[in-house]
Amino acid sequence: MPSSLRAPRRRRRPTAVTIHDVAARAGVSVATVSRVLNRKALVREETSRQVLEVARSLHYVPNIAARALSIRRNHTIGIVLPDVHGQFFSEVIRGIDLAARRAGYHILVSGSHSDRDEMLAVLEAMRGRVDGMVVMSPDVAVTALREQFVSAQPLVLLNSPAAGHDAITIDNHGGAQAMMRHLAELGHTRIAFVKGPEENADATERLRAYRRALRLIGAVRSAELEFAGDFSEESGFAAGLQILAATPRPTAVFASNDAMAVGVLSALSESGFSVPRDFSVVGFDDIPIARYLAPPLTTVKVDMAELGRRAFELLFESIGGGAAHTPRHECIPTTLVVRQSCGMPSASRRTNPTSGKAKATH
Amino acid sequence: MPSSLRAPRRRRRPTAVTIHDVAARAGVSVATVSRVLNRKALVREETSRQVLEVARSLHYVPNIAARALSIRRNHTIGIVLPDVHGQFFSEVIRGIDLAARRAGYHILVSGSHSDRDEMLAVLEAMRGRVDGMVVMSPDVAVTALREQFVSAQPLVLLNSPAAGHDAITIDNHGGAQAMMRHLAELGHTRIAFVKGPEENADATERLRAYRRALRLIGAVRSAELEFAGDFSEESGFAAGLQILAATPRPTAVFASNDAMAVGVLSALSESGFSVPRDFSVVGFDDIPIARYLAPPLTTVKVDMAELGRRAFELLFESIGGGAAHTPRHECIPTTLVVRQSCGMPSASRRTNPTSGKAKATH
DNA sequence: GGCCGGAATGTAAACGGTTACATCGAGAGT
DNA sequence: ACTCTCGATGTAACCGTTTACATTCCGGCC
Known part of the structure; x- marks a missing residue:
């Protein structure tokens, strides 16, 4: 027929x-x-x-797909994060979302990548679906991956050492230094540091700044003052416990992000110690709850929403500019915000917890 | 030519x-x-x-767009939230993300909508870009909007009274009731409640359960025990202050979400009171930091990631089933998790704060 | 009156896939 | 040898827009 x-x-x-x-x-x-x-x-x-x-x-x-096919642009950008956990990332996404929406862009989000292969798969899958992407790679080496997979695509790196790519970074050094100076002024000389994930660029920079500052302010330098951590509350809690066991005991603890500071605070308080009387504890990021902790946390403020906003602006420009775009590098400033989690070192006081401190009653 | x-x-x-x-x-x-x-x-x-x-x-x-145009499906779902703020939402998104990725779907996120017109605009803009959407509408009336705008599209409502639509809700009633019973068993009879946003369905249900439980356990019922809040730490803080000013003073505070409990805790502690000695404070949700507060917060656990996962499953099914799909309604169970923020009522003790409680030193 | 310019609109070729249907070949059955 | 069947592959229509170029229409000018 x-x-x-x-x-x-x-x-x-x-x-x-x-x-x-x-x-x-x-x-x-x-x-x-x-x-x-x-x-x-x-x-x-x-x-x-x-x-x-x-x-x-x-x-x-x-029909969006038809339009996208026709004009070769889909007005969508991708955001790839190591993990959508935590207030830090929420805030960044929020900043991007706001800016993107204003420009008529949508955001495709993907977080929680345990390993780097998974992240790579996501990068790959997003390709063609987005006009550009903002990626925060825990693993510095992704810069290399990029070369191979996402070659021609506009890309803004978050907190990764940028080499010829657009990137936004945080002034980790300035922030950590200001914080160390603050601690020094209060009289602290034994300052413990809770490190972040090893491959994390922010973590590494904060650590470096801590070390350098120790020298500057003439405080005690010792590998034993550095405790492992991975930016989670849990690891901060563990570090807090270790710090209590250290001798001689530090008088202040600088956690390299607020989530870990929360954990440290928790460990100290569960062990019956009081902050800032027995210890000074500080963090980094100024996540929203920092102000509501007991005691309110002294920390280094990073405007995360602004970070997101700037990332989008940069990406947007890059998308518009095409190949003519020259890679830029922006740095988000930080500010010290002093709350109530710091005091003078408690060297003169006994180092044992208040004996009768009430714990849970039932 | x-x-x-x-x-x-x-x-x-x-x-x-x-x-x-x-x-x-x-x-x-x-x-x-x-x-x-x-x-x-x-x-x-x-x-x-x-x-x-x-x-x-x-x-x-x-080319994704070409494929989407051809097969009329873009393997992307939209998530529309009132606000991407906070750990609650991050967790939900995380749950959806994980499930979606496994099924080869991507997620288009949009949060932070101040008013309902803005939200509407987003709904509209997403249309055609996604195969379906998960929306958490602060405003119950969105169900109506849906009728008009997103008519034929698969949709899963989060925490909204579902009428003929797919929906996932939380067992707010059961959770709140268990919590009230727990408080009653400890001997509390003057239990304050910090309310959530008026139009929020979860908030309303939790409030209703609180009221009903009061009757059940024979505790004091009074409009003066209910304090306004909007699910933010800030509003919890304000409520905490008001609660301190109330006479007679409540012995326990039930915040309808953890973020507000954080605020309450902060207000009490800044005013020199101790929890759980002077007050018992509980929350709802069990956000990740709850366990790290001082004291660790007793709360009602909601498996938010699971909520997200289930939302996706339902949506996925709906997308596949087309018109043949019959609307379903699932309810996420809740569990009471007891930590250290509750004790027996402090009726016998003085109601004034420890006078010499150390506050910030410098 | 023919020509020109430009505004308003129409025509149809992309964009890059998917897929119904046609076609082609080779082995099976008779 | 001739059809039949069926697996493997090719052809081209179609998805719904955008947009380059063509066309039409009209007023003004020489």
């Missing part, structure tokens, strides 16, 4: 209304409808009004 | 490699390449291997 005898035109599904329907109904061509909708070219006021009216009455919604 | 004399074929940009390039290079047709790539139909082993090889060597990556 010749194909000419086939059923007229079978749609696979009751398809939505298209630009053709609008055009037909409004008595114009699809080109005109498109022009009206995109305000791209001159269209008679009268025609325009009418098309708009028909479109509305038909509940016409342009 | 007839169009046949136009330049051969001008590409607007140095376009990426397409399926045609692969087909040509492998000496087969595009159909075959497509079949190989999608494992959809029988292809000779030999042919398949070869196509795959060519594809790899050419670094071929299918």
Whole structure:
């Protein structure tokens, strides 16, 4: 049977209304409808009004995929994070989301990557789906991956040592230094440090700044004052316990992020110690709850939403500029925010916990 | 001049490699390449291997938009939240992300909507870009909006009274009741409650359960025991201050979410009171930091990641089922987790703070 | 009156896949 | 030898936009 005898035109599904329907109904061509909708070219006021009216009455919604295919841009950017955990990332996403929405962009998010292969798979899967991406790679080496996989795509690195790529970093050094100076002014000389993940660029920089500052302020330098951590509350808690066991005991603890400071605080308080009386504890980031801890946490404020916003701006520019874009590098400043988790060193006091400190009653 | 004399074929940009390039290079047709790539139909082993090889060597990556246009599905779901703030949402997103990725789906996120018009705009903008969406509407009325705007689209409501739509809710009633019983068993009879946003369904349900439980356990019922809040730490802090000013003073405070409990804790501690000695404080949600507060917070655990996971499963099913799908309603169970923020009522003790309680030293 | 310019609009070729249907070949059945 | 069947593959229509180029229409000017 010749194909000419086939059923007229079978749609696979009751398809939505298209630009053709609008055009037909409004008595114009699809080109005109498109022009009206995109305000791209001159269209008679009268025609325009009418098309708009028909479109509305038909509940016409342009097919995004078709448009994306046609203009080769999908107005979506990808965000790839090591983990969506925690307030830090939420804030960054929030900053990006706000900026992106204002520019008519959407965000495709992917977090929680245990290993680097998984992250790589995500990078790959996002390709073609986004116009560019913001990636925070825990693993510095992703810069290399990028070369191979996402080659021509606009990309903004977050907190990774940028080499010829757009990047936004935090002024970790300045922040950590300011904090150390603050501690020194209070009289602390035995300052413990809780480290972050080894491959994390921010963590490494904060550690370096801590070490350098120790020398500057003439405080005690010792590998035994450095405790392992991975930016989680849990690791901070563990570090807190270790710090209590150290001798001689530090008088202050600098956790390289707030989440770990929370853990340290918790460990100290569960062991019956009081902050800031027995220990001074400080963090880094100034996550929203920092101000509500007991005691309110002295920390280094990083404007995370601003970080996100700037990342988007940079990416946006890069997307628009195409190959003409020259990689830029921006640094987000930090500020010391002093709350109540620090005091003078308690050297003169006994180092044992208040004996009768009430714990849970039941 | 007839169009046949136009330049051969001008590409607007140095376009990426397409399926045609692969087909040509492998000496087969595009159909075959497509079949190989999608494992959809029988292809000779030999042919398949070869196509795959060519594809790899050419670094071929299918154009997502084209595929989406063709198969009318983009393997992306949207998540619309009132605000990406806070650990609660991060956890939910995380749960969805994990489940979605496993099913080969991507997630388009949008949070931080101050007003409902903004949210509406987002709903609209996502349309056509996603195969379905998970929305957590602070405003119950969005169900109505849905009717008008997102009509035919699969949709899973989070924490909204579902009427004929897929929905996932939390067992707020059971959780709140268990908590009240726990408080009652400790001997509390004056239990304050910190409310959430008025239009928030979870908040409303928790409040209702609190009220009902009061009657059940024979505790004091009074409008003066209910304090306003909006689920933020800040509002919890304010409520905490108000609670201190109330007479007679409550012996326990039930914050309808953990973020507010954090605020309450902070207010009490800044005013020199101790928990659980002077007050018992409990929350709802069991956000990650709850366990690290001082004292560790007794709260109602909600498995947020599971909530997200289930939301995705439901949506996925709905997307697959098309119109044949019958709306379902799932309820996430809650469990009481007892930590150290509760004790017996301190009625017998003085109600004034420890006078000499050390506050910030400098 | 013919020509020119430009505004408004129409026509149809992309964009890069998927897939229904046609085609081709080879072995099986008779 | 001739059809039949069926597996493997090719052809081309189609998804819904955008947009380059063509066309039409009109007023003004020489």
